[in-house]
Amino acid sequence: MASAPAAAPGVVVVFDFDRTIIEWDSDNWVITKLGAADAFRRLRPTMRWNPLMDRMMAELHARGKTAEDIRDCLRSAPLDAHIISAIKTAAALGCDLKVVSDANTFFIETIMAHHGVLGCFSEISTNPAHVDADGRLRISPFHDSAAEPHGCSLCPENMCKGKIIEKIQAMAGTNNHHFIYIGDGMGDYCPSLKLSEGDYVMPKENYPLWKLICSNKQLLKAEVHPWNSGEELEKTLLMLVNKMITPPAQVSSFDCSKCEMSKPASTEVGHHQALPVPH
Known part of the structure; x- marks a missing residue:
């Protein structure tokens, strides 16, 4: 099995997933396309999002939908060619790419x-x-519900992205490492506040993260660069990457087919380090 691309010193790019890497919401896509929107509307007022998604997978299973049906549904959804290009080019430039998302491993992988x-x-x-x-798909909270609460008032109880960013920062070290954080939602605000001078946050324009940042820009230390399309995301990300790499980088001979062959590590609930993602 091929390993993930080696990271160049200093540039860590963290992506949200729903409405960032993908333009749509993966939970809503599956629920709508597989015909369970009625059950979702009935249950939504009574449940928090993470346990609701686990309950919706039970609903789909009860209706005869298999895990492979869910995979096929996810594969049918588009991904902007500019986003694919941005990811592969950033990897070829040696950036360390990570995903921090309130979706789930099955959907993202x-x-x-x-x-x-x-x-x-x-x-x-x-x-x-x-x-x-x-044969039922089960979805669990990132932060173990049996453990002590994460204590962040900005984030949902199943996941504090700010604490995840702090762990990534600690692993990277403070010297010669700078971050680019790309997201759209309310859950992306807490990690944006954890960034430092010399870091960048890329909020999707007119989405909740952008609006929260605009409400008080003085709270952020990172420089803000909004975007509103896959093309703008690609252009802005690669501009910032080249700005952060001195001298300006050239795309290496890194074979982007490695992106298809290798597996990232996955941070699982209750674990304090990244573990291999199973096939």
Whole structure:
């Protein structure tokens, strides 16, 4: 099995997933396309999002939908060619690419493997998911519900992205490492506040993260660069990467087919280090 691309010193790019790498929401895509929107509307007022998604997978299973049906549904969704290009080019420039998302491992791995970019990422931090002995997809919270609460008032109880960023920063070290964080939602605000001078945050324009940043830009130390399309994301990301690499980088001979062959590490619930993602 090929390893993930080696990272150049200093540049860590962290992507959100839903409405960032993909333009749509993976949970909504599956629920709508597989015909369970009625159950979702009935249950939504009574449940928090993470346990609701696990319950929705049970609903799909009860309706005869298999894990492979869910995979096929995810594979049918588009991914902007500019996003694919941005990911592969950043990997070729030697950036260390990571995903921090409130989706789940099953959805993210399926979509990114289908589009040939899964192995461009060294780590995926998201809610764990697995297919149980009955063939039902199970989705668990990132932060173990039996453990002590994460204590962040800005984030949902199943995941504090700010704490994940702090762990990534600690692993990277403080010297010669700078971050680019790309996201759109309310959950991306907490990690944006953890960034330092010399870092960059790329909020999707007119989405919740952008609006929160605009409400008080003085709270952020990182420089803000908004985007509103895949083309703008690619252009802005690669501009910032070249700005952070001195002298300006050239795309290396890194074979982007490695992105298709290698697997990132996955941060699972209850674990304090990245573990290999199973096939």
